[in-house]
Amino acid sequence: MRTVTFFLLVVLISALTLNGQSTFSSRVLDATTDQPIPYATIQFNSKNGVITNDNGEYSITISRAIRATDSLIISCLGYEKQSIPLLNYNNEVTLLNPKVVDLEEVLLTNKNYTIDEILEKIKAGLATNYDTDYAKRKLFYRESYYNNIDKSVVNIKKSSIPEINQQLVDSLLNDVPKTNSNHVELLGNLYGKFAPQSKQKMDILKACRLQDEASEVNLENYEKRFNAIFKKYVKRDSYFKIKSGWFSTKEEIDSSLFGDTEKASKEKEMTDQLLAEKRRKDSLRKAGFLNFRKMTIHRLENDHFVDEENDLNFLHKSNRYEFEIEDYAFMNDMFVYVISFKPKRREDYKGTMYVNTEDFAVVRVDYQNVKPLRKFRLLGISLNEYLKEGTIIFHKNDNDKYSIKYIDESSGQSVGIKRPIKIIEKNKNVKGRRQQNMVKGDIDFIVTNLEKTELIVFETESLAEKTFNDFKEKANVLPEYLKKYNPEFWKGYNIIEPNQAIKEFKAIDSE
Structure with missing residues (x-):
């Protein structure tokens, strides 16, 4: 009896395991x-799957029971394809061998074209190779912002308010976090035409935002500290004149600091109205999460070389670039030309494109800027857009046209301010000299911002215009706010594996 019971228990456990979903994770x-x-592609039984991240990591979830014939197909440009049976999957690292391409095999599919002939065929196919029709795209989107204060120096040269001194300023600067980041992740279906500026609709299935809001609390604390100092030293009806370089602004002092109840009451009423308006706008902004994200993703889908007005203009303005056939490779069951490009003179980007030898479609582009995209310094303000690089990968959809499979783009800028600053308290209702107090010093700040965007399209299906018109969006879709990375949030969903920075994300007050 015990043997029968044990056997039934084993069968029951096996049935529960095989009939549930399974997740497979490893590195390539x-x-x-x-x-x-x-950017290696991980497919389940040769169907749409996921893509490895920068560290070669992937995680793919199968929503049905695993069968003896099931396998993961792992492929990447320039490597031999590998098939891994799933029944005895053990999460071992997958090693891919570089694939040697036989040039004679390539030339069987095409003649030995010159680079100029290839470029002309690529341009001729831009209007026909890439899909512009209605489609439904199941996708995962992630955007990350990283901020770093590289330099923060304030030197107080003179102050008639004893408590506003170098020690106070240094303590406040030390309290400000030098690094900060936030991340938005979204899984959903995007409906609409691929064509630029066309209307889109979206069904957000799940979304989250990793954000540390502690800095906003710190700013409130700083404001309280300064208000206490101002209340002690400045006079009623004073105003501040702030001078920095050639510019100056005038700031009225809040009379509620001085206990003027009637005036304070009116100002409180006005303040409450302003705060209510701010809350209303914040609510609209949050409620606009759906509209903002779908348009951001659609712009990203079209932000590449096919658009004649795009900055990545190496095809439409090919006379400004040098091209060279570097190699031949095998990519997703197609032979491709590996062609490098670099600017002759003033253009911004260099990179490598991979071109299908049969239809001359560009199926992948790796690019990076060769110089700052924008750089200036004026009156102590500086800007340096120092980085824009990425990878764009296309795949053929069921329209037999190319559409976006994967995008990874990083952009960075550095902003600086270095100039003298003078804060003067003036009061026109006192006898004698109007100037009451003054704080004088120099400021020198440099802040670096890095934005990283990733998009993977799991499935692309043709869509009838009527189906698009009939689809109704869910209003007021909001992301779930997380104070630290939670690996359980996306459990059971296929996404791009997060990088180490996301895995280590934790807000200051998350403990």
Whole structure:
């Protein structure tokens, strides 16, 4: 009896395991160098799957029972494809061997075209190779913002308010976090035409925002500290004149600091109205999460070389670039030309494009800027847009046209301010000299901002115009706010594996 019971228990456990969903996670490495392979495609039984992140990591969830014939197909540009049976999957690292392409095999599919002939065929196919029709795209989108204060120096040269001194300023600067980041992740279906500026609709299935709001609390604390100092030293009806370089502004002092109850009451009423308006706008902004994200994603879908007005203009303005056929490779069951490009003179980008030898469609582009995209310094204010690089990968959809499969783009800028600053308290209702107090010093700040955007499209299906018109969006979709990374949030969903910065994200007050 015990044997029968044990056997039934084993069968029951096995049935529960096989009939539920399974998640498979690992890394993909180069077999010769042991280096991670980013952008490798992980497919379940040769169907749409996921893509490895920068560190070669992936995680794919299968929503049905695993069968003996099931496998993961792992492929990447320039590597031999590998099939891994799932029945005995053990999460071992996958090693891919570089694939040697036989040039004679490539030339069987096409003649030996010159680079100029290839470029002309690419341009001729831009209008026909890429889909512009209605489609439904199941996708995962992630955007990350990283802020870093590289320099924060304030030197107090003179102050008639004893408590506003170098020690106070230094303590406040030390309290400000030098680094900060926030991340938005979204899984959903995007409906609409691929064509630029066309109307889109979206069904957000799940979304989250990782954000640390502690800095806002710190600013409130700073304001309270300064208000206490001002209340002690400045006079009623005073105003501040702030001078920095050639510019100056005038700031009225809040009379509620001085206990003027009637005036304070009116100002409180006005303040409450302003706060109510701010809350209303914040509510609208949050309620606009759906509209903002769908348009952001759609712009990203079209932000590349196909658009004639795009900054990545190496095809439409090919006379300004130098091209060279570097190699031939095998990518997703197609032979491709590997063609490098770099500017002859003033253009901004260099990179590599991979071109299908059969239809001359550009199926992948790796690009990076060769110089700052924008750089200036004026009156102590500086801006340096120092980075824009990324990878764009296309795949053929069921329209037999190319559409976006994956995008990874990073952009960075540095903003600085270095100038003298003078804060003067004046009062026109006192006898004698109007100037009452003054704080004088120099400020020198440099802040670096880095934005990283990732988009993976799991499935692309043709869509009838009527189906698009009939689809109704869910209003007021909001992300779930997280104070630290939670690996359980996306459990059971296919997404791009997060990088280490996201995995380590934790707000100051999350404990």
